[in-house]
Amino acid sequence: MTINGGSSSIKFALFECGSPLKKILEGEIARIGLQQSVLRMNGRDPADNFSRPVTAPDYQSAAAMLIEIIEARSGHGAPAAVGHRVVHGGAEYTQPVKLDPGVLAALEKFVPLAPLHQPHNLAPIRLLLERQPEVVQVACFDTSFHRTNPDIAQRFALPAELHDAGVRRYGFHGLSYEYIASVLPDYDAQAAAGRTVVLHLGNGASICALEGGRSVASTMGFTAVDGLPMGTRCGAIDPGVLLYLMDERGMDARAIEKLIYQQSGLLGVSGISSDMRTLLASQAPSAKIAVDLYLYRIRRELGSLAAALGGLDAIVFTAGIGENSAEIRARVMADAAWLGVKPNARANAKGGPRISAARSRISAWAIATNEELMIARHTRRVLAAS
Ligand code: ADP
Numbered sequence: 215m216t217i218n219g220g221s222s223s224i225k226f227a228l229f230e231c232g233s234p235l236k237k238i239l240e241g242e243i244a245r246i247g248l249q250q251s252v253l254r255m256n257g258r259d260p261a262d263n264f265s266r267p268v269t270a271p272d273y274q275s276a277a278a279m280l281i282e283i284i285e286a287r288s289g290h291g292a293p294a295a296v297g298h299r300v301v302h303g304g305a306e307y308t309q310p311v312k313l314d315p316g317v318l319a320a321l322e323k324f325v326p327l328a329p330l331h332q333p334h335n336l337a338p339i340r341l342l343l344e345r346q347p348e349v350v351q352v353a354c355f356d357t358s359f360h361r362t363n364p365d366i367a368q369r370f371a372l373p374a375e376l377h378d379a380g381v382r383r384y385g386f387h388g389l390s391y392e393y394i395a396s397v398l399p400d401y402d403a404q405a406a407a408g409r410t411v412v413l414h415l416g417n418g419a420s421i422c423a424l425e426g427g428r429s430v431a432s433t434m435g436f437t438a439v440d441g442l443p444m445g446t447r448c449g450a451i452d453p454g455v456l457l458y459l460m461d462e463r464g465m466d467a468r469a470i471e472k473l474i475y476q477q478s479g480l481l482g483v484s485g486i487s488s489d490m491r492t493l494l495a496s497q498a499p500s501a502k503i504a505v506d507l508y509l510y511r512i513r514r515e516l517g518s519l520a521a522a523l524g525g526l527d528a529i530v531f532t533a534g535i536g537e538n539s540a541e542i543r544a545r546v547m548a549d550a551a552w553l554g555v556k557p558n559a560r561a562n563a564k565g566g567p568r569i570s571a572a573r574s575r576i577s578a579w580a581i582a583t584n585e586e587l588m589i590a591r592h593t594r595r596v597l598a599a600s
Pocket of ligand 1: 488490538539
């Protein structure tokens with residue numbers, strides 16, 4: 215079983231441990247914390263197909279509901295192991311790890327580094343360790359994949375003592391990038407062995423530079439608020455702005471946290487929505503500014519990562535916007551013409567996978583990511599090893 219806890223939902227899936235892994239059930243507890251939460255399941259077994267209102271006033275109760283679902287699946291339907299997406303593994307966890315109370319305590323130390331995500335990721339782990347300690351649990355980190363970044367790419371130009379204390383660039387969306395790196399050889403073996411930039415454009419968004427399938431740089435840093443503007447996050451910002459807001463507007467850390475994580479990005483600039491589809495369909499001038507700024511920042515970060523790689527062989531679009539919006543892909547590719555990207559408009563409109571022209575010096579791809587499958591693969595491997 216895989217568990218992926220977001221801020222207002224917990225997604226889960228069940229895989230059959232064959233080769234290849236086969237998904238037999240997926241589900242979600244959505245609208246956590248709202249008036250009427252909902253539990254949806256969609257599975258091979260008819261009893262696993264339903265959508266019903268549930269009471270989940272907070273994340274803790276949603277996690278408890280999920281554990282009850284796991285407990286109810288006794289016998290053949292019981293999961294052999296449970297793999298969790300965990301946002302932060304710090305500098306230590308360069309690989310997925312089998313969980314026990316000691317590892318859980320170590321992961322709790324990273325809560326201040328990801329206060330909005332890490333507690334949600336750890337809640338179901340803690341409950342399951344308490345109630346079914348015999349179940350093998352595995353943590354798969356969003357940061358691990360970037361631990362191959364050279365030291366220089368992980369440093370801020372701050373006093374070295376702070377770097378040693380963990381104030382460094384970690385990078386996120388690692389499970390998504392790892393999945394793309396694992397399938398890229400099937401699409402473009404040359405690019406997979408060379409230099410590729412992957413654009414994970416979802417509600418959260420980042421870009422990663424791959425060299426021979428290994429991460430060498432990314433746009434997210436110490437936290438998942440850095441880099442590109444996102445649905446509600448501002449992305450990279452002059453730290454002087456934050457000092458100004460503290461001094462002149464009397465904002466404290468919590469107020470700034472709310473501003474930069476929940477009220478900025480596409481939502482903040484447009485004043486309309488955090489949802490790209492809504493903005494692309496809107497005639498409002500502020501929606502156009504939000505989309506233009508999003509694309510302008512992508513254009514600059516793409517150049518920065520190409521520079522970090524010293525050249526480019528391929529670009530890959532993935533996640534909600536990257537997989538589904540031909541318009542955004544077309545505009546990013548037009549902005550990247552100077553790098554040698556020549557789009558194939560018809561292939562792009564159809565969704566790819568190859569969306570560059572045959573004569574394009576740099577190939578371009580739209581490839582669906584699959585973080586769940588990546589978690590399931592890691593979990594199976596750790597289970598086999600244990
Ligand atoms: P999350 O990071 O929450 O998993 P997703 O990867 O599902 O998010 O991405 C959500 C984003 O994808 C939203 O901004 C949504 O509007 C956008 N999106 C999905 N389909 C389309 C589409 N056809 N055109 C433009 N944007 C789309």
